[in-house]
Amino acid sequence: MKILVVNAGSSSLKYQLIDMETEKALAKGGCERIGIPGSVLKAKGNGNEKVYEQDMPNHKVAIELVLHALQDGEIGVIKSMHEIGAVGHRVVASGEYFTKPTLVTPEVQKTLEEKTFELAPLHNPAAATGLRACMEVMPGTPMVLVFDSSFHATMPEKAYLYGIDYDDYKKYGVRKYGAHGTSHKFVSAEAAKYIGKKPEELKIVTCHLGNGSSITAVDGGKCIDTSMGFTPLAGVMMGTRSGDIDASAVEFLARKKGLSHADTVTYLNKKCGVAGISGVSSDFRDLDAGAKNGNKRCVLALDMFNYQTKKFVGAYAAAMGGIDCLVFTAGIGENSPHIREGVCDGLEFLGIKIDKKQNLMRKDGILDITAKDSRVKVLVIPTNEELVIARETAQLL
Numbered sequence: 001m002k003i004l005v006v007n008a009g010s011s012s013l014k015y016q017l018i019d020m021e022t023e024k025a026l027a028k029g030g031c032e033r034i035g036i037p038g039s040v041l042k043a044k045g046n047g048n049e050k051v052y053e054q055d056m057p058n059h060k061v062a063i064e065l066v067l068h069a070l071q072d073g074e075i076g077v078i079k080s081m082h083e084i085g086a087v088g089h090r091v092v093a094s095g096e097y098f099t100k101p102t103l104v105t106p107e108v109q110k111t112l113e114e115k116t117f118e119l120a121p122l123h124n125p126a127a128a129t130g131l132r133a134c135m136e137v138m139p140g141t142p143m144v145l146v147f148d149s150s151f152h153a154t155m156p157e158k159a160y161l162y163g164i165d166y167d168d169y170k171k172y173g174v175r176k177y178g179a180h181g182t183s184h185k186f187v188s189a190e191a192a193k194y195i196g197k198k199p200e201e202l203k204i205v206t207c208h209l210g211n212g213s214s215i216t217a218v219d220g221g222k223c224i225d226t227s228m229g230f231t232p233l234a235g236v237m238m239g240t241r242s243g244d245i246d247a248s249a250v251e252f253l254a255r256k257k258g259l260s261h262a263d264t265v266t267y268l269n270k271k272c273g274v275a276g277i278s279g280v281s282s283d284f285r286d287l288d289a290g291a292k293n294g295n296k297r298c299v300l301a302l303d304m305f306n307y308q309t310k311k312f313v314g315a316y317a318a319a320m321g322g323i324d325c326l327v328f329t330a331g332i333g334e335n336s337p338h339i340r341e342g343v344c345d346g347l348e349f350l351g352i353k354i355d356k357k358q359n360l361m362r363k364d365g366i367l368d369i370t371a372k373d374s375r376v377k378v379l380v381i382p383t384n385e386e387l388v389i390a391r392e393t394a395q396l397l
C-alpha cells in the first residue's frame, strides 16, 4: 500500500508518498506561500526535482497540485490517485480527546475543529484545513489523524499534572500534553534496535533538538515524562520560544510592556529563546558563527541551551532510576557536534561519555558517538516522523 503523509501549516503543505512494502519515500515535497502571492511547490520523485511556480490561493489547490506532481510525466511515481491507499495527517495537539491515531469520521472532524484549536492555535487549524482540502480532492480515500502528543499519552498523572486546583485541571484540561511524540517514538525504537535489546529493557532519554526542542524520558518503550507542556512553549528555551518561565514573570512582563495576555504569549513564542538572548538569530548555525567571532551573547545563548538540556537529561535519569541510552535527533541534534558535546559535558557521573572525534563525523544513518569507557550508549539518530505517521496510518487500516 502507498500512504500519503500530509503535514499542513497555515501557509505550507509538506508531503511524502511512502511505499509501505519498502518503507521508502517514493516522492516528497512541499508547497510554500499558500494564499500568499508567489506560491511555489518544490517536488521530488523518480530521482528528479521540479519546481511548480503556480498560484495556490488555498490548501485545496495546493493538494490538487501535489496530486498532479505525483502523476507528472517527469517526476511522477503513480498513474492514478486511486493508488494512494490512505492519507495520514500530522496533527500537533490532541488534548485528551484523542490518545491514538484516529480514522476520520464526521464526528472526529467536528471534535478536531471544535475542541482542539485552542490547544495549538498555530498548528491545529492548519491541519484541519489540510484535512478538509484532502477530503474534497480525494473523496473515498481513508483519512487518518496521527497526533504528535499520542506517544506521551502513557505519562502518569504525577508527571503530566501541574500543581493547580485539580478541579480546574478536570474542567479545562490544563495539563502537560507534550509534543514531537512521533519523533521521540521513532528514535527511541531505532535506538533499541541498534543496541539489540527490546524497548522494554531500556531506559532512554531522547533529545529532539530543532527549531522546537523537547526532551523525553522513555522507560521500557513508553514515555513517562517530557519537557514540553500544555503547549509547545514549555521546556528548554528554543529558537524563538522562551521555554519554562515563572508564571508571575509573565504577568509582570505583560504589565511592564503594556501587552495583552495573548500578545505576551506571542512574545514568548516568537521573540524570546536563543534569538532573544543572542539578539542575533534563532538559527544555531548563526549562533555558532557569532560565538566563533567572540559575540558574548551568542556564547551565552548556547551555554544556556546546553545547560537547560543537560538538566532535563539528569532529571529524566533520576525519574527513571537510571539511563542506558541518550539519543540526539532533529536539526540541531543531528547536525551540531558542539551542542552534543556541550550537553554531555559534565554528565560523566551518570556514565555518559562521548568519543569527541567520532562526534565530529557525519553519517546518513545512526552515528554512534559513545566513548569506549562510557556506560551509557550515546547515539545520533536521524528522525523520520513521516514514516511513523505512515506506519500508524497503515496499521489502523
Ligand code: AMP
Pocket: 209, 210, 211, 212, 239, 282, 283, 284, 285, 330, 331, 332, 335, 336
Ligand atoms: P528542525 O526544526 O529539526 O528542522 O531544525 C532546524 C534547526 O536546526 C535550524 O533552525 C538550525 O538552528 C538547526 N541546524 C540545522 N543545521 C545545523 C548545523 N549544521 N549546526 C547547527 N544547527 C543546525
